[in-house]
Amino acid sequence: MEIEAEALAVERGGRIVVTNISFWLGAGEALAITGPNGAGKSSLLRALAGLLPFAGGAIRTDPERERLAELCHYVGHADALKPSLTIFENLEFWAALLAGTEIEKRPDKIEAALAKLGLARIADLPCAYLSAGQRRRAALARLAAIERPLWLLDEPSTALDAASQAALGEMMKSHLSSGGMIIAATHAPLPVPARELALGLTQ
Amino acid sequence: MTGPLAALLIRELRIGRRIGGAASMGVVFFLCLVTITPFAVGPDLKLLARIAPAILWIAALLATLLGLDRLFQADADDGSLDLFFLSDTPLELIVLVKCLAHWLLTGLPLVAASPVFGLMLGLPPQALGPVALSLLIGTPALTLLGAIGAGLTVSLRRGGLLLSILVLPLSVPVLIFGVSAASAGTETPMPVATPFLILGGLTLGAIALAPFAVALALRNAAE
Numbered sequence: 001m002e003i004e005a006e007a008l009a010v011e012r013g014g015r016i017v018v019t020n021i022s023f024w025l026g027a028g029e030a031l032a033i034t035g036p037n038g039a040g041k042s043s044l045l046r047a048l049a050g051l052l053p054f055a056g057g058a059i060r061t062d063p064e065r066e067r068l069a070e071l072c073h074y075v076g077h078a079d080a081l082k083p084s085l086t087i088f089e090n091l092e093f094w095a096a097l098l099a100g101t102e103i104e105k106r107p108d109k110i111e112a113a114l115a116k117l118g119l120a121r122i123a124d125l126p127c128a129y130l131s132a133g134q135r136r137r138a139a140l141a142r143l144a145a146i147e148r149p150l151w152l153l154d155e156p157s158t159a160l161d162a163a164s165q166a167a168l169g170e171m172m173k174s175h176l177s178s179g180g181m182i183i184a185a186t187h188a189p190l191p192v193p194a195r196e197l198a199l200g201l202t203q
Numbered sequence: 204m205t206g207p208l209a210a211l212l213i214r215e216l217r218i219g220r221r222i223g224g225a226a227s228m229g230v231v232f233f234l235c236l237v238t239i240t241p242f243a244v245g246p247d248l249k250l251l252a253r254i255a256p257a258i259l260w261i262a263a264l265l266a267t268l269l270g271l272d273r274l275f276q277a278d279a280d281d282g283s284l285d286l287f288f289l290s291d292t293p294l295e296l297i298v299l300v301k302c303l304a305h306w307l308l309t310g311l312p313l314v315a316a317s318p319v320f321g322l323m324l325g326l327p328p329q330a331l332g333p334v335a336l337s338l339l340i341g342t343p344a345l346t347l348l349g350a351i352g353a354g355l356t357v358s359l360r361r362g363g364l365l366l367s368i369l370v371l372p373l374s375v376p377v378l379i380f381g382v383s384a385a386s387a388g389t390e391t392p393m394p395v396a397t398p399f400l401i402l403g404g405l406t407l408g409a410i411a412l413a414p415f416a417v418a419l420a421l422r423n424a425a426e
Contacts, residue, residue, distance in 0.1 A: 046285075049285070049288075049289065050288060050289070051285055051288055051425050052425070052426055053426060069288060069289050070289065070290075070291045072289065073289075074285060074286070074289055076282055076285060077282075078280070078281050078282025078285070079281070079282060080281055080282040080283045080285070080286050081281065082214070082218055082281065082283070084217075084218050084221035084222050085214065085217060085218065085221070089214070089217065092210070093210050093211070093213075093214045094286065096206070096207050096209075096210030096211075097207045097210060097211060097286070097287075097290045097292060098286065098289060098290055126221075
C-alpha cells in the first residue's frame with residue numbers, strides 16, 4: 001500500500017494551522033511529524049484520520065480508497081477507555097467495532113495484545129483504577145489487537161516507562177516489517193527508522 | 204464473538220449497569236414529579252384522575268430528556284467518538300444502537316413503573332393499560348428526538364438545558380398523541396386505535412430519520 005499526500009492544508013477555528021504539506025509513504029515506512037507546540041501536528045493527524053476536513057490538497061492511496069478512516073488506527077491524547085469497564089472489555093469492544101465482521105476469532109488476539117504491553121495481569125481491572133501509563137498502554141493495545149495498515153499515533157510514548165517504550169518499539173518494528181505504515185507526531189525520536197516531516201509555526 | 208453492533212449494545216448496557224443509578228434514577232425522578240403534582244393541583248381526586256395521563260407523559264418526557272445530555276458527550280470526552288468514525292459500521296447504526304441501549308436503561312423502567320404511578324394519581328384500573336402502552340410506543344420517539352439534541356450539543360460543556368430547549372418543541376406531536384392515546388381508555392368520544400396508530404407512526408418515523416440527523420450533527424461537531 002502507498003499513500004501520497006499533496007499540498008495538504010488544515011484549518012482550525014477559521015485559521016490555517018498547517019499548509020502545503022506533501023509526503024509520500026510506501027509499505028513498511030514510517031513518517032515522524034515534528035515541530036513545536038501548536039505547529040499543527042495533532043490537527044494534521046486528525047485530518048488524515050478523517051476526523052477533520054482538509055482545507056486544501058489531496059490524498060491518493062494505492063490501491064484506491066476514498067477514505068483513509070477504515071484503514072487506520074488513531075491513538076490520540078484521549079484513550080477511549082470507559083472507566084467502568086475492564087481493560088479486556090474495553091479492548092474486546094473496540095476489536096468488535098473496528099475489526100468489522102470479517103475477522104474470525106479474536107479472544108486470543110486480544111490476550112496476545114495485552115501480553116505484549118504487559119497488561120495481561122491487570123486485564124480484569126476496571127480502567128478507572130489505572131495509572132496514566134497503564135491507560136496509554138491499554139489504548140496502544142488496540143494497535144496489536146486489530147490489524148490495520150496505517151497507524152496514526154499522536155505522541156505515542158507519552159507517560160510510558162522504559163520497558164513499555166521498548167514494547168511499543170517492538171510493535172512498531174513488526175508492524176513495519178509486515179508492510180504496515182506509521183505516521184506519528186512526536187517530540188522524542190521514534191524507535192524505528194523514519195523520515196521526518198518538520199512543521200513550522202504559520203503566522 | 205459478536206458483531207460490532209451487538210458488542211456496542213453489550214458495552215452500553217454494561218456501562219449503564221456498572222455506573223448504576225441510570226435506570227433507577229429516572230424512575231425516582233418520575234416518582235418525584237408524580238408525587239409533587241397533587242400538592243400543586245390540590246386534593247381533588249377527580250381532577251387528578253382526569254389529568255393523570257398528561258402528568259405521566261410530561262414526567263416521562265422530562266425524565267427522558269434529563270439523562271440524555273451525556274449520551275454522546277461521554278464518548279466525545281474520552282475519545283470513543285473519534286474511534287466510532289474509524290469503524291466501517293455506519294455512524295447512523297451506532298447512533299441507533301446507543302439510543303436503543305439508552306431506552307432500555309431509562310425508557311423501559313418508566314413504562315414498567317407507570318401503572319403504579321397511575322394508581323397513585325387515582326387512575327381507574329382499566330385506564331392503566333392504555334397509559335403504559337402509550338408510553339411503551341411513544342417513549343422511543345422521545346429518546347430519539349432527544350438524541351438529536353444530544354448530538355447538537357455534544358461539544359458544549361453545559362448542554363443539558365439547551366438540549367431541552369431544542370427538543371421540547373419537537374416533542375409536541377409525540378406528547379399530543381401520547382396523551383390522547385393514554386386517555387383513550389377514560390375518555391369516550393375518541394376511537395381507541397387512532398392515537399395509538401399515529402403515535403406508532405411518529406416513533407417509526409423517528410427511528411427512520413433521527414439517526415441520520417444525529418450522525419450529521421456529530422460529524423459537524425467533530426470539526
